[in-house]
Amino acid sequence: MVVRLFGLLLLCGGVSSISQDPPNIVFIVADDYGYNDIGYHGSELKTPNLDKLAKDGIKLENYYVQPICSPTRSQLLSGRYQIHTGLQHGVIMPCVPTALPLEDRTMADKLKEVGYKTHIVGKWHLGFYKEEYTPTKRGFDSFFGYLLGSEDYYTHMRAESGFYGLDFHDNLKPHNQSYGRYSAFEFTKRAQSIIESHKKGSPLFLYLPYQSVHAPLQVPGIYEEKFQFIKDRNRRMFAAMVAAMDEGVGNITETLKSSGLWDNTLIIFTNDNGGQVFAGGNNAPYRGNKASYFEGGVKGVGFVSGPVIKTPGVINQQLMHVSDWFPTLINLVGGSLNGTKPDGYDVWSSIVNNATSPRDEIIYNIDPKSPRKGKSVSTVFDTSVQAALRFGDYKILTGDPGYDKWVPEPTSPFYLTPNQDYVSSSDQNVYLFNIAKDPEERNDLSQSHPEIVDMMLQRLAKWNATAVPVNYPPIDKNCDPSLRGGVWGPWM
Numbered sequence: 001m002v003v004r005l006f007g008l009l010l011l012c013g014g015v016s017s018i019s020q021d022p023p024n025i026v027f028i029v030a031d032d033y034g035y036n037d038i039g040y041h042g043s044e045l046k047t048p049n050l051d052k053l054a055k056d057g058i059k060l061e062n063y064y065v066q067p068i069c070s071p072t073r074s075q076l077l078s079g080r081y082q083i084h085t086g087l088q089h090g091v092i093m094p095c096v097p098t099a100l101p102l103e104d105r106t107m108a109d110k111l112k113e114v115g116y117k118t119h120i121v122g123k124w125h126l127g128f129y130k131e132e133y134t135p136t137k138r139g140f141d142s143f144f145g146y147l148l149g150s151e152d153y154y155t156h157m158r159a160e161s162g163f164y165g166l167d168f169h170d171n172l173k174p175h176n177q178s179y180g181r182y183s184a185f186e187f188t189k190r191a192q193s194i195i196e197s198h199k200k201g202s203p204l205f206l207y208l209p210y211q212s213v214h215a216p217l218q219v220p221g222i223y224e225e226k227f228q229f230i231k232d233r234n235r236r237m238f239a240a241m242v243a244a245m246d247e248g249v250g251n252i253t254e255t256l257k258s259s260g261l262w263d264n265t266l267i268i269f270t271n272d273n274g275g276q277v278f279a280g281g282n283n284a285p286y287r288g289n290k291a292s293y294f295e296g297g298v299k300g301v302g303f304v305s306g307p308v309i310k311t312p313g314v315i316n317q318q319l320m321h322v323s324d325w326f327p328t329l330i331n332l333v334g335g336s337l338n339g340t341k342p343d344g345y346d347v348w349s350s351i352v353n354n355a356t357s358p359r360d361e362i363i364y365n366i367d368p369k370s371p372r373k374g375k376s377v378s379t380v381f382d383t384s385v386q387a388a389l390r391f392g393d394y395k396i397l398t399g400d401p402g403y404d405k406w407v408p409e410p411t412s413p414f415y416l417t418p419n420q421d422y423v424s425s426s427d428q429n430v431y432l433f434n435i436a437k438d439p440e441e442r443n444d445l446s447q448s449h450p451e452i453v454d455m456m457l458q459r460l461a462k463w464n465a466t467a468v469p470v471n472y473p474p475i476d477k478n479c480d481p482s483l484r485g486g487v488w489g490p491w492m
């Protein structure tokens with residue numbers, strides 16, 4: 001296995017001249033992409049390019065992400081749990097002056113240290129109120145995309161808190177030349193041009209967090225035509241958006257091949273959180289939605305592929321979390337974790353050799369700023385606070401776990417359009433599931449297994465003792481883009 005060789009050679013006396021160059025890494029993120037939104041999970045959606053890559057690679061089927069955007073992206077790029085970065089609460093809203101702390105070095109910082117050329121094309125969403133938090137100050141040689149969490153796919157404009165402005169940048173320069181052009185095309189084209197102009201001799205890190213397939217539901221008509229069989233309008237639009245993204249991934253794969261980079265490329269694909277069932281996404285058979293801590297919110301859609309992977313067709317069941325990419329990739333390329341404190345684990349051997357995962361626990365979150373639910377039933381850990389923890393086969397949810405329904409695929413005869421205003425009337429603030437036996441979370445064990453609840457609450461309390469304060473200040477109106485030529489950008 002070529003890639004394992006780096007580590008081996010480094011172990012055997014710090015040999016620096018490795019026989020094989022470190023791989024190019026193309027890291028693709030799909031936004032709000034649910035478990036049942038990819039062809040190979042049996043979805044009604046068509047994703048031939050993603051399916052082919054996954055089939056030629058290793059599908060990660062016991063892989064977890066966070067239930068919302070900034071938390072997942074922060075953990076992906078820093079390897080740090082959000083209870084350790086102050087990003088416990090929600091996503092970074094446009095006018096909230098907060099960000100991934102500078103002391104948390106990013107994957108791009110660390111890859112650059114070992115000679116990578118580093119590029120981000122797409123969505124940032126890790127804070128921008130000061131220039132020092134923007135991508136080109138966080139290890140990326142170039143940035144083409146947007147700083148906030150969502151926007152119009154064609155105008156690249158974002159309305160928020162009574163403000164309105166352009167959020168599209170080429171490095172730090174406002175970029176309005178893509179006005180009227182669909183972002184999946186713009187991002188694919190830029191990714192292709194980065195690949196084509198990449199000079200051999202240094203490895204490439206291309207981080208490609210697509211806008212697709214987050215709301216708003218927008219897509220060129222030619223894609224929608226193929227999905228007339230889907231009667232539900234949201235699902236049909238969503239299917240078309242997925243098709244455009246999938247085509248983009250196919251185009252990028254072709255460009256990697258034609259440019260000669262392919263033979264030494266590692267492709268990683270992940271979602272950032274579960275699908276948004278109110279905007280065409282679907283997480284069947286799992287329970288819940290984007291932003292909920294049920295499996296539908298946190299189940300990862302992920303695979304690794306490319307010629308670097310020598311065991312195609314494998315379905316991997318080792319427990320893995322999005323925070324693991326950071327130490328895994330930095331170690332893989334012979335980089336240094338010096339100056340970082342990753343919470344994630346190096347899971348490369350679990351991915352490629354099916355070694356037992358070093359991970360048996362995931363602290364999803366403890367959000368002291370979340371609205372409380374009910375009264376605490378414990379003196380060890382305040383169960384009115386929203387928190388979620390996986391330990392071994394068990395998962396505990398406290399506080400408000402979010403949307404708690406099962407939403408079947410929209411073409412299913414059992415499908416009912418989910419009600420966006422639904423709020424659970426229950427006061428229950430502790431749930432316990434055995435995920436290995438009951439992956440659909442239909443059988444709450446919190447009443448029948450109080451001893452396991454206790455043990456899990458103690459673990460939560462232990463994690464809570466390591467948490468840093470939430471850094472989520474009130475909205476700062478100086479964010480107003482009209483103060484800066486109608487463009488969203490750093491304001492402090």
Ligand SMILES: *[C@@H]1O[C@H](CO)[C@@H](O)[C@H](O)[C@H]1NC(C)=O
Pocket residue numbers: 184185188189244245247248251
């Ligand atoms: C993919 O490439 C084809 C052929 O160049 C082009 O027509 C299509 O628009 C591209 N799609 C995306 C999403 O980049």
Ligand SMILES: *[C@@H]1O[C@H](CO)[C@@H](O)[C@H](O)[C@H]1NC(C)=O
Pocket residue numbers: 336338339
């Ligand atoms: C680790 O990084 C620190 C600065 O963050 C530096 O002073 C130290 O020399 C580095 N150590 C190694 C072994 O690279």
Ligand SMILES: *[C@@H]1O[C@H](CO)[C@@H](O)[C@H](O)[C@H]1NC(C)=O
Pocket residue numbers: 314315354356
């Ligand atoms: C991987 O290891 C697990 C045990 O940890 C085993 O159940 C599974 O069958 C193995 N998978 C493959 C593809 O060998």
Ligand SMILES: *[C@@H]1O[C@H](CO)[C@@H](O)[C@H](O)[C@H]1NC(C)=O
Pocket residue numbers: 366380381382383385464465
């Ligand atoms: C977490 O620890 C803090 C500080 O000790 C405490 O105030 C808070 O109540 C704890 N949170 C929960 C959910 O128990």
Ligand SMILES: *[C@@H]1O[C@H](CO)[C@@H](O)[C@H](O)[C@H]1NC(C)=O
Pocket residue numbers: 166176179485486487
């Ligand atoms: C971008 O271009 C469009 C179309 O020309 C124009 O309406 C809009 O005002 C421009 N936005 C900015 C921020 O310059």
